[in-house]
Amino acid sequence: MSRATLASAALLIFLVSLACPAQTSQAPPAPRSATVPFLLEDNRVFVDLTFTKPNGSPRSAHFLVDTGGGGFLMAEPLARDLGLDLSGKPMEEDGAKFLAVTPPAVRIGNLPLDMKDARVLVMMGQKTIQDGFNHAEGMLPGHVLQRYQVVIDYAGPG
Numbered sequence: 001m002s003r004a005t006l007a008s009a010a011l012l013i014f015l016v017s018l019a020c021p022a023q024t025s026q027a028p029p030a031p032r033s034a035t036v037p038f039l040l041e042d043n044r045v046f047v048d049l050t051f052t053k054p055n056g057s058p059r060s061a062h063f064l065v066d067t068g069g070g071g072f073l074m075a076e077p078l079a080r081d082l083g084l085d086l087s088g089k090p091m092e093e094d095g096a097k098f099l100a101v102t103p104p105a106v107r108i109g110n111l112p113l114d115m116k117d118a119r120v121l122v123m124m125g126q127k128t129i130q131d132g133f134n135h136a137e138g139m140l141p142g143h144v145l146q147r148y149q150v151v152i153d154y155a156g157p158g
Contacts, residue, residue, distance in 0.1 A: 049107075062138075
């Protein structure tokens, strides 16, 4: 082969490499479903949700599933752990104080929940969301769940 032919071939390979960028590995697709255990207590369903703290570490919290509820409620200590902005003025209802906050990122199992337009309220001065359920740090409402097909399998694997 002549030098002109080799130079032409090299130039052609160079131009093709510019036109076709290298393939980059793409992030795996986000999960579309999750199966998680739940606790059935006093005929109420509780699940664990996972948040991310400001330092990047996960923060798990026990939530009451409220299929008819309108607000994504969380107790104040959880909101503080997540570094949410609690500087606003709370509203009062029946002696309880609620502060509207920006929805945090949250997962159930490995499934990120769509919190777009979610009404997130912090129950100021509350360590749990309801007396008698000292382990529930929040309430997962129907308006968040309506975006998903939810099956609560009381029988479970057997």
